[in-house]
Amino acid sequence: MKTNLLSLAFLFLSIIAFAQTDDARKKNFNIKKNVAIEGYDPVSYYDNKPAEGKSQFSFTHHGVTYWFSSQANLNKFKQSPEKYEPAYGGWCAYAMGETGEKVKIDPETYKILDGKLYLFYNFWGTNTLKDWNKNEKTLKTKGDQNWKKILA
Numbered sequence: 001m002k003t004n005l006l007s008l009a010f011l012f013l014s015i016i017a018f019a020q021t022d023d024a025r026k027k028n029f030n031i032k033k034n035v036a037i038e039g040y041d042p043v044s045y046y047d048n049k050p051a052e053g054k055s056q057f058s059f060t061h062h063g064v065t066y067w068f069s070s071q072a073n074l075n076k077f078k079q080s081p082e083k084y085e086p087a088y089g090g091w092c093a094y095a096m097g098e099t100g101e102k103v104k105i106d107p108e109t110y111k112i113l114d115g116k117l118y119l120f121y122n123f124w125g126t127n128t129l130k131d132w133n134k135n136e137k138t139l140k141t142k143g144d145q146n147w148k149k150i151l152a
Contacts, residue, residue: 022063028150029064030090030105030119036064037119040107042084043073045117050108061085086117088147093118094128097139100146113140 032038035058044051053067057074060066061081068074077084088096093111095103106122109129113136120129132139 024151025089026063028089028102030086030102031064034065036066037086037090038105038107039067041069041073042066042086042117043076044069045110045112046084050110083115084117086119088118088143089150090119092121092128093143094120094132094139096146097132097141097143100142100149102150 029036035053036042039053041051041053041057051069053069055067057068057071058065059068059074059077061077064085066077068077087093089102090105092103092105095101103121105119107119109120109122109127111118111120111129111132118132120127120132122129
């Protein structure tokens, strides 16, 4: 009887902790109209062809919804979501490294670095990917630190 009660208590606490994590992720990720990456397919970047996703190929991972351009890409994501989710919750990598701010992105301005997708602001003649490339190592280190603070 004690084992069953302990198991139920553990399950209950796990569900609460998991739900809080999902809520925090949804609050901190770059989500526009309830979809990450402005509706772009996160798997498509790894083929060097950023593609807009379709609502019929949607999947929610820990509170964050993604759209995919095909069932095949959706299946790839389901197998390894951590591989395909964008760094820094889909916010501008340069801004995250430079100031720790959440800045919007142009979903077609990106870089794959060490197997991870980084997205960048590129509007009104300012392409932050160019600035990122000039000081990538330092900006990535600071960006990683700043993102951990946001998620804490």
